[in-house]
Amino acid sequence: MSRKFASKTALSILAGVFAAIGAASAATFESSKVSFRDVTGTIEIRTTSGDEMDVEIRQGKQQHSIEVVEKDGQVIITGERWREEETRDCCNTRIMREFNPRQGRELTTGEPVDEGFFEDYPTIIVNMPFEGDVEFIDARMKLKMDRLGGALSLDACYVYGEASDVDQAVIGVVHGSRLVIGNVAAALEIDISGDADVMAGDAAMVDIDIAGPGDVILGAVDGMMDVSIAGSGIVRTTRLDGPLTVRIAGSGGVAVKGGYADRLRATVDGSGGVYFGGAVKQPELRLFGSSEVRMKSVTGRVEKHGQGTVYVGDKVFDDE
Numbered sequence: 001m002s003r004k005f006a007s008k009t010a011l012s013i014l015a016g017v018f019a020a021i022g023a024a025s026a027a028t029f030e031s032s033k034v035s036f037r038d039v040t041g042t043i044e045i046r047t048t049s050g051d052e053m054d055v056e057i058r059q060g061k062q063q064h065s066i067e068v069v070e071k072d073g074q075v076i077i078t079g080e081r082w083r084e085e086e087t088r089d090c091c092n093t094r095i096m097r098e099f100n101p102r103q104g105r106e107l108t109t110g111e112p113v114d115e116g117f118f119e120d121y122p123t124i125i126v127n128m129p130f131e132g133d134v135e136f137i138d139a140r141m142k143l144k145m146d147r148l149g150g151a152l153s154l155d156a157c158y159v160y161g162e163a164s165d166v167d168q169a170v171i172g173v174v175h176g177s178r179l180v181i182g183n184v185a186a187a188l189e190i191d192i193s194g195d196a197d198v199m200a201g202d203a204a205m206v207d208i209d210i211a212g213p214g215d216v217i218l219g220a221v222d223g224m225m226d227v228s229i230a231g232s233g234i235v236r237t238t239r240l241d242g243p244l245t246v247r248i249a250g251s252g253g254v255a256v257k258g259g260y261a262d263r264l265r266a267t268v269d270g271s272g273g274v275y276f277g278g279a280v281k282q283p284e285l286r287l288f289g290s291s292e293v294r295m296k297s298v299t300g301r302v303e304k305h306g307q308g309t310v311y312v313g314d315k316v317f318d319d320e
Contacts, residue, residue, distance in 0.1 A: 032132035041121035
């Protein structure tokens with residue numbers, strides 16, 4: 001065993017021990033990937049031009065066990081599971097699709113973060129390479145993250161905070177979460193369950209799934225956008241240039257300020273609607289209940305099924 005490898009292995013083991021028992025601890029790893037699992041607390045991700053990762057843990061008002069190890073080129077930071085969740089993952093409810101299709105559409109209130117709650121838990125500060133990846137699994141956190149050249153994968157029961165630009169992102173948040181992220185160079189996937197908000201900048205392509213009254217606000221999308229809403233969720237974007245697919249069950253809505261949809265496929269069942277403030281080519285619409293679709297202009301044939309209302313410009317489309 002080389003001296004360097006032995007030193008690195010010992011450092012990984014000691015980091016886990018120190019983080020678990022010390023009021024404050026720090027360790028350095030030769031890694032560009034970090035995974036947070038079952039962590040509750042304040043998390044700061046700072047990116048650097050170096051090739052090492054520094055992890056610092058500061059305990060809060062109460063002592064909580066945190067284990068830090070390096071395995072297969074990834075730094076894994078593991079916290080404590082909540083006692084009432086020992087037999088189930090806290091994010092299992094994320095896949096629930098219960099809703100009232102006639103529920104009135106309301107925007108979320110944007111409740112402030114509970115600072116007192118997070119003061120009891122650790123603050124974890126990670127300085128890592130810019131070209132790295134960050135993963136969160138079942139986290140409850142107040143987050144602040146610098147611009148990242150890699151991927152952000154976030155499957156969190158609760159997150160409140162902000163992240164800067166990333167290369168790609170998969171974001172799963174549940175009730176009460178409020179997250180702001182910057183531009184996403186490649187694909188952006190968002191999954192919201194309950195009353196939660198996600199605001200993002202520009203993206204190359206977007207896939208959104210909302211169950212409940214969640215809100216998503218986006219910049220420009222230069223590619224396809226696929227949206228599924230069960231409930232009263234709202235998706236708004238400044239511009240779309242690419243195909244748009246929308247599925248709504250309930251009173252949810254999708255609003256695009258401008259751009260060009262080279263294909264629009266929309267299925268709406270309930271009182272929801274789709275609003276496209278640009279040009280649409282050959283829309284295929286299946287509208288039931290009191291649903292509606294509004295488009296600024298259309299080229300090609302409008303294919304419509306169901307009793308919903310369709311507007312082209314300021315006029316009601318008549319398919320007879």
